[in-house]
Amino acid sequence: MSIRPTDRMIMPRAAAYTYKEEPKKAYEFCDLLKLEDAVKQEKEKETRENFTAALGILAVTGFRISELLGICKEDITIAPDQKSLTISINKAAKFCTVKDNTENPGKGWYVRHRTKSKSSERNIPIVEPATIEAIAVLLKREHPAAEQKEEKFNFLFATKSGNPITKSSFGTVFRRIRKRAGCEIKVHEYRHSLATIFDNNGKNESQSSRFLGHKKDVFQNVYVHATDSAHRELATWLADQKAKAIKTEVTTPTPAKVKPTGTDA
Numbered sequence: 001m002s003i004r005p006t007d008r009m010i011m012p013r014a015a016a017y018t019y020k021e022e023p024k025k026a027y028e029f030c031d032l033l034k035l036e037d038a039v040k041q042e043k044e045k046e047t048r049e050n051f052t053a054a055l056g057i058l059a060v061t062g063f064r065i066s067e068l069l070g071i072c073k074e075d076i077t078i079a080p081d082q083k084s085l086t087i088s089i090n091k092a093a094k095f096c097t098v099k100d101n102t103e104n105p106g107k108g109w110y111v112r113h114r115t116k117s118k119s120s121e122r123n124i125p126i127v128e129p130a131t132i133e134a135i136a137v138l139l140k141r142e143h144p145a146a147e148q149k150e151e152k153f154n155f156l157f158a159t160k161s162g163n164p165i166t167k168s169s170f171g172t173v174f175r176r177i178r179k180r181a182g183c184e185i186k187v188h189e190y191r192h193s194l195a196t197i198f199d200n201n202g203k204n205e206s207q208s209s210r211f212l213g214h215k216k217d218v219f220q221n222v223y224v225h226a227t228d229s230a231h232r233e234l235a236t237w238l239a240d241q242k243a244k245a246i247k248t249e250v251t252t253p254t255p256a257k258v259k260p261t262g263t264d265a
Contacts, residue, residue: 026196029245056131
């Protein structure tokens with residue numbers, strides 16, 4: 001397991017912030033690929049499709065779980081050549097109780113809610129072919145049962161019946177995939193991993209912070225703005241890094257099995 005320290009993470013905390021959980025870890029692309037391979041062993045087709053796209057997106061964007069589950073179909077713009085797409089993060093998923101859910105009365109569904117901060121609002125491009133293909137599958141998916149009931153449905157990640165996937169149900173499947181892959185990564189550690197990968201490779205901190213939707217400090221938030229071209233540059237670089245990791249996994253020879261001596265086995 002290629003775990004890297006996160007001492008120089010570009011994810012500052014408020015001065016009064018007290019970390020009560022164990023420190024987050026960061027992983028390399030070769031470790032993230034193990035989870036993507038483990039998804040293929042899921043029995044349900046819908047689960048495979050959802051998590052192929054979800055883990056692909058996390059690996060090249062570092063979205064928060066609320067941002068990921070809050071993506072709606074209209075937030076995705078596919079380029080005319082279909083070789084890239086852009087996901088607009090302008091809302092996040094927030095679980096709403098049955099009593100307070102005015103969008104879908106009588107249901108404890110996720111609803112669209114404001115992002116964690118103003119700096120979290122951003123447009124992130126994706127140029128990796130495999131992830132684009134996985135997202136396209138979800139965009140084409142129809143949910144007639146939900147439409148017949150005249151329920152509002154537009155979340156990208158949804159169950160077979162059209163209900164949006166909640167954080168708890170996402171976590172249940174994710175832990176199963178993680179166990180199968182033999183990797184202890186948590187969903188939020190995808191974000192820490194990208195931050196560390198950026199830092200270890202000398203990427204501009206202000207651009208990296210904006211790409212991840214995190215405020216570095218007041219000065220950078222007010223006076224430094226990452227452009228769309230800067231986001232695309234980072235997205236292309238991440239796609240290349242992931243492609244190299246895939247190539248390394250494929251070309252790494254499998255150790256030959258040694259036949260025991262002194263036996264006929």
